[in-house]
Amino acid sequence: MDFSISPELESTLDIVETFVAEELHPLEDHVVHGHWDVIQSELDKRRDRVKELGLWTPHLDEQWGGMGLSLVEFGHVAEALGRSPLGHYAFNCQAPDAGNMEILTEYGTDWQKERFLEPLLDGDTRSCFAMTEPDNAGSNPTMLDTTARRDGDEFVINGRKWFTSGADGADFAIVMAVTDPDAEDRYSRASQIIVPADADGFELERNISVMGESGSGYLSHGEVTFDDCRVPAENLLGPAEGGFAIAQERLGPGRIHHCMRWIGICERAFDLMCRRANQREVYPGSPLGDRQMVQEKIADSRADIDAARLMTLQAAWQIDRKGTRAARVDISKIKYFVAGVLQDVLDRAIQIHGALGVTDDTPLAFWYRHERGARIYDGPDEVHKRVVAKKSLKERASD
Ligand SMILES: Cc1cc2nc3c(=O)[nH]c(=O)nc-3n(C[C@H](O)[C@H](O)[C@H](O)COP(=O)(O)OP(=O)(O)OC[C@H]3O[C@@H](n4cnc5c(N)ncnc54)[C@H](O)[C@@H]3O)c2cc1C
Numbered sequence: 001m002d003f004s005i006s007p008e009l010e011s012t013l014d015i016v017e018t019f020v021a022e023e024l025h026p027l028e029d030h031v032v033h034g035h036w037d038v039i040q041s042e043l044d045k046r047r048d049r050v051k052e053l054g055l056w057t058p059h060l061d062e063q064w065g066g067m068g069l070s071l072v073e074f075g076h077v078a079e080a081l082g083r084s085p086l087g088h089y090a091f092n093c094q095a096p097d098a099g100n101m102e103i104l105t106e107y108g109t110d111w112q113k114e115r116f117l118e119p120l121l122d123g124d125t126r127s128c129f130a131m132t133e134p135d136n137a138g139s140n141p142t143m144l145d146t147t148a149r150r151d152g153d154e155f156v157i158n159g160r161k162w163f164t165s166g167a168d169g170a171d172f173a174i175v176m177a178v179t180d181p182d183a184e185d186r187y188s189r190a191s192q193i194i195v196p197a198d199a200d201g202f203e204l205e206r207n208i209s210v211m212g213e214s215g216s217g218y219l220s221h222g223e224v225t226f227d228d229c230r231v232p233a234e235n236l237l238g239p240a241e242g243g244f245a246i247a248q249e250r251l252g253p254g255r256i257h258h259c260m261r262w263i264g265i266c267e268r269a270f271d272l273m274c275r276r277a278n279q280r281e282v283y284p285g286s287p288l289g290d291r292q293m294v295q296e297k298i299a300d301s302r303a304d305i306d307a308a309r310l311m312t313l314q315a316a317w318q319i320d321r322k323g324t325r326a327a328r329v330d331i332s333k334i335k336y337f338v339a340g341v342l343q344d345v346l347d348r349a350i351q352i353h354g355a356l357g358v359t360d361d362t363p364l365a366f367w368y369r370h371e372r373g374a375r376i377y378d379g380p381d382e383v384h385k386r387v388v389a390k391k392s393l394k395e396r397a398s399d
Helices: 007-032 036-052 071-082 097-107 110-122 243-279 292-322 328-353 364-370 381-395
Strands: 127-130 147-151 154-165 172-178 190-196 202-207 219-232 281-283
Touching (some): 007 036, 007 071, 071 292, 097 110, 097 127, 097 243, 154 172, 172 219, 172 243, 190 243, 243 292, 243 328, 243 364, 328 364, 328 381
Antiparallel strands (some): 147 154, 147 172, 172 190
16 A cells, blocks of 8 residues: 655645635634624635635535545545634535536436536535435435435425435535336335525425524525426436445545545544643643643544544555445544544543633634534444444354
8 A cells, every 4th residue: 555645745735734724714703603604605716716826625626626636535535624614615525516517427417417517516505415314324324214206307305314425505416306106126116316505395494403503504504495396307316226336436535535535534633632731730840741630631633643644644555546336434434433432532532621612712622522523423423333243244254
């Protein structure tokens, strides 16, 4: 395995790190207080600057205006961007848009690319992905009640989704709906369909309050309904009943993106915990960092973050070489491992900050609230641990 960084990538990372520190950190105060709308115009200026620097949509191939990076290389960029809650958005590689861009480039028709993909690539629109339903266990995504019935040249969609992240203000949703309820294979029942936000029968019912915050715009999770919502049949994305196959493809690289972003968050939390441990005196002349129990938190965090990074880069390297399917177990392993590291490191950083840690005077509490979901979305820990355990048991079944 070779995770060495080319001189070109090294200088790109320098530029990204400087940009994040100088241009984005000063805006974070508004975000941690939930005032996304206040900084939208400032963020738009930063996004123009990212375009000028040639760092826009870094996850995509050059033909789509991206940087043509391998997944390992993009992983390093994602880590640098993860050091700010605004990093991925400023560079137009934020979830769920990044994944939606990828499936539109792969499966979109010419018309879909023109109508939905191009404005997304330009950063003029946002999108969302609506799969999870309040009345069904999202951990088993084949259990869906939302249907899309073909009626002439249209689909008629009925159902309710929630945790449709960023639905507020999105231009369109990619919706997972059952189009063939009788298919024997449960994974061949659903299709992905693009629903414009202004389609009749599509409604954003509410931004769900999460840990005391309903949020708005990009930083929100919507509950949406489809009530005899009609869209043209040409809005079908990819093959009919191919919804799960497409979702799987999207989730592989998507998990690398999330894990490397989480490692960026961990590094920022680590910087903050060390600074606080060096500066806060528990006795005159004796900083917190002199205490062994504080040192243990720092040492454990350092080792956890480094292990998480190596495991994630290894999974990215496998995907680069062999594709998502071959790297399935590695992807599951990092999903629960890195989400756990993230939670532990944030918790230790908060503890070392004392009361300051639970305030919004640092970004720690914001991340603690917003990233608890990391152990749930894109598959809860238990589902991924099952994949890893089953493989290990199978390999040793004849022992
Ligand atoms: C912050 C956040 C953002 C999200 N964004 C989106 C989005 O943009 N679009 C979208 O469609 N969805 C989104 N989701 C939804 C997410 O994908 C689901 O929450 C997830 O798939 C789990 O489904 P569930 O919530 O229905 O939990 P359930 O399926 O009801 O599971 C509940 C719990 O049961 C346990 N469990 C589940 N299965 C097993 C098992 N096999 N063995 C042992 N224990 C098990 C786990 O602890 C799990 O947390 C988001 C969720 C969060 C928290």
